[in-house]
Amino acid sequence: MVFLQVIVGGLLLGAIYALFSSGLTLIWGMMNFINFAHGEFVMLGMYVAFLVVVWIGGGPAIFTLAAAFALLVLGVAIYLSLIRHVIRGPMLAQILSTFGLALLLRYTAFYIFSANFVSLPQTWLAGTVNLGGIYLPVAQLVGGVLAIILTLALHVLLTRTVIGSRLLAVAEDRAAAMLMGIRPDRMQMLAWGLSAGAAGIAGALMATAYPWSPSVGETFGLIAFVVVALGGFGSVLGSLYAGLIIGLIQAISAFWLGAIYKDIVVYGLFVALLWFRPQGLMGKA
Amino acid sequence: MNRILSPRLAIVLLAAALLAYPLVLSGAFYRDVGVTFLLAAISASAWNIVGGYAGQVSVGHSMFFGLGAYIPLLFYTLWGWPPMAGIPAAIALSIGLSILIGMPTFRLTGHYFSMATIAVAELIRIFTGTWDFVGAAIGLQGPAIARGWWDLTFRSELPYYYLFLVVLAFLLAVTSFIERRRFGFYLRGIKASERAARSLGVPVRRTKMQALALSAAFTSVAGSLYVIKTGFIDPDSAFGILISVQMVIIAALGGAGTLFGPLVGALILIPLQSATNTWFGGGGSGLTYILYGGIIVLIARFEPGGLFDLWQRLVSRFRSSQAFAARSYELRNR
Numbered sequence: 001m002v003f004l005q006v007i008v009g010g011l012l013l014g015a016i017y018a019l020f021s022s023g024l025t026l027i028w029g030m031m032n033f034i035n036f037a038h039g040e041f042v043m044l045g046m047y048v049a050f051l052v053v054v055w056i057g058g059g060p061a062i063f064t065l066a067a068a069f070a071l072l073v074l075g076v077a078i079y080l081s082l083i084r085h086v087i088r089g090p091m092l093a094q095i096l097s098t099f100g101l102a103l104l105l106r107y108t109a110f111y112i113f114s115a116n117f118v119s120l121p122q123t124w125l126a127g128t129v130n131l132g133g134i135y136l137p138v139a140q141l142v143g144g145v146l147a148i149i150l151t152l153a154l155h156v157l158l159t160r161t162v163i164g165s166r167l168l169a170v171a172e173d174r175a176a177a178m179l180m181g182i183r184p185d186r187m188q189m190l191a192w193g194l195s196a197g198a199a200g201i202a203g204a205l206m207a208t209a210y211p212w213s214p215s216v217g218e219t220f221g222l223i224a225f226v227v228v229a230l231g232g233f234g235s236v237l238g239s240l241y242a243g244l245i246i247g248l249i250q251a252i253s254a255f256w257l258g259a260i261y262k263d264i265v266v267y268g269l270f271v272a273l274l275w276f277r278p279q280g281l282m283g284k285a
Numbered sequence: 286m287n288r289i290l291s292p293r294l295a296i297v298l299l300a301a302a303l304l305a306y307p308l309v310l311s312g313a314f315y316r317d318v319g320v321t322f323l324l325a326a327i328s329a330s331a332w333n334i335v336g337g338y339a340g341q342v343s344v345g346h347s348m349f350f351g352l353g354a355y356i357p358l359l360f361y362t363l364w365g366w367p368p369m370a371g372i373p374a375a376i377a378l379s380i381g382l383s384i385l386i387g388m389p390t391f392r393l394t395g396h397y398f399s400m401a402t403i404a405v406a407e408l409i410r411i412f413t414g415t416w417d418f419v420g421a422a423i424g425l426q427g428p429a430i431a432r433g434w435w436d437l438t439f440r441s442e443l444p445y446y447y448l449f450l451v452v453l454a455f456l457l458a459v460t461s462f463i464e465r466r467r468f469g470f471y472l473r474g475i476k477a478s479e480r481a482a483r484s485l486g487v488p489v490r491r492t493k494m495q496a497l498a499l500s501a502a503f504t505s506v507a508g509s510l511y512v513i514k515t516g517f518i519d520p521d522s523a524f525g526i527l528i529s530v531q532m533v534i535i536a537a538l539g540g541a542g543t544l545f546g547p548l549v550g551a552l553i554l555i556p557l558q559s560a561t562n563t564w565f566g567g568g569g570s571g572l573t574y575i576l577y578g579g580i581i582v583l584i585a586r587f588e589p590g591g592l593f594d595l596w597q598r599l600v601s602r603f604r605s606s607q608a609f610a611a612r613s614y615e616l617r618n619r
Binding site: 024029032034036068081082085086090091092093094095096097099100101102103104105106107108110111147192222225226229261263264267269270271274275276 | 337340342388390394396397399400401403407410411414476486502530537550577580582584586589
């Protein structure tokens with residue numbers, strides 16, 4: 001029974017990994033660009049939720065929406081002020097831009113919020129539910145289920161709507177998309193907004209269930225790399241499966257080997273993937 | 286030629302200044318800054334071989350630095366050997382690790398290489414912190430008191446300064462040698478366009494591998510020098526992400542892919558870092574990294590070629606305006 005509990009807990013956390021990783025894979029699929037600051041976006045989402053609770057006292061719906069909106073605006077602003085200018089530049093500039101951004105956001109957060117762990121006061125989603133002998137905190141359950149729904153929604157948005165077709169058209173052939181009357185710049189801006197927004201929501205959902213500090217950004221950034229590498233670069237559905245798998249692997253290795261080894265196992269998996277199957281589970285070579 | 290300073294003269298002046306520095310400014314603080322500067326210049330110049338010349342941006346070079354730092358102290362702890370004896374083994378291990386990383390990632394685009402380097406460095410850092418054999422989170426300690434000159438444990442900073450200076454000079458000589466060889470042209474070709482280089486018959490993967498191995502070897506030496514001087518190492522100061530960041534930022538600031546770029550970058554950044562640490566006190570390290578992040582973003586956005594590029598543009602603008610003035614003078618007085 002304990003083991004089943006570990007598995008369900010891992011899957012619920014994995015669902016949130018899937019949500020923020022889908023943002024990273026969206027940017028990669030759209031413009032062959034790796035955002036090294038993606039984990040920091042998740043971390044900022046957590047602190048937005050925290051500030052909304054502390055200052056306004058809003059409930060889960062309010063702080064989750066606030067985190068989504070704040071990060072969406074940040075993503076668009078970063079695209080317009082930074083990414084748009086480096087995307088045509090040399091590789092060094094592309095990698096340095098978001099890498100520097102990650103440092104800037106991480107250490108600014110350390111400076112403002114200190115390195116101490118914080119958590120949200122448990123008043124709204126407190127308590128546990130009993131699912132056939134497995135006890136689950138309500139916050140984890142709600143967060144995990146919402147994350148799966150939102151990741152699927154992003155997949156549907158990309159594959160079934162006009163906006164999604166436009167995004168994919170720009171990803172496939174920028175020049176041809178322009179000839180069809182699509183503005184690539186706008187679509188890429190939208191992709192950055194969606195990507196950062198997804199990270200923000202994921203952060204807010206995690207904030208309800210887990211404590212955190214500014215250093216989580218680095219961990220989540222690396223986890224997003226692993227999820228995207230496993231699911232295939234550019235595949236939202238792939239990152240959903242991969243997120244769940246990584247969450248599961250983490251939970252099981254923490255259970256069997258001890259909590260300090262869970263990240264070692266996941267990063268080791270990443271290196272193994274790069275060696276044996278760099279295109280991921282669902283990606284094209 | 287209306288040059289104020291010929292390159293050859295500039296190098297002689299620079300060498301003279303570096304040789305004289307610790308004798309002129311002999312305070313402990315200045316010598317410490319000097320040693321830190323040399324070490325940063327060595328690390329960044331080593332990174333520059335693969336990150337600058339070949340354009341393969343590693344953001345996890347701390348893994349080689351850390352290996353270079355850990356192996357000498359591990360040899361000392363296990364068998365009581367002088368730390369310096371571990372340097373060859375550290376170099377060999379670093380080259381092995383570089384092959385392990387380069388083999389799969391160099392088949393793919395450059396982003397994979399960057400992601401792999403950061404993940405492997407993090408993996409090693411966390412793993413070292415849990416492994417009792419290498420001291421886990423506490424790390425390893427070197428000889429406290431020198432048993433002989435071969436321990437390279439000096440009370441004064443002066444011997445370290447000149448030792449590091451010799452290594453830096455050797456590294457720059459090797460880099461400048463490569464720069465003029467076929468290998469150097471291959472590297473720049475790969476950086477400009479991998480596809481074009483391959484179609485012209487450049488052995489792309491092998492060349493990238495060699496550049497990474499060479500860079501890893503020198504980075505490892507930098508780690509060994511660091512640990513021989515400080516006599517102490519722990520996972521964060523060996524494999525921490527900020528070790529990698531410093532190499533990247535220094536090389537990019539001065540000009541990645543140029544011979545003296547990393548040196549110039551270190552010349553600016555290290556005094557700046559010492560100054561911010563003094564101004565903001567002990568709690569200033571966080572502010573230093575905020576500053577680092579800001580500088581990196583600004584370089585990427587406005588001057589991806591670093592100060593070297595900026596300088597060249599300014600010079601050529603100055604020249605063309607001079608040439609224009611001379612020409613219009615001629616026309617007027619015809």
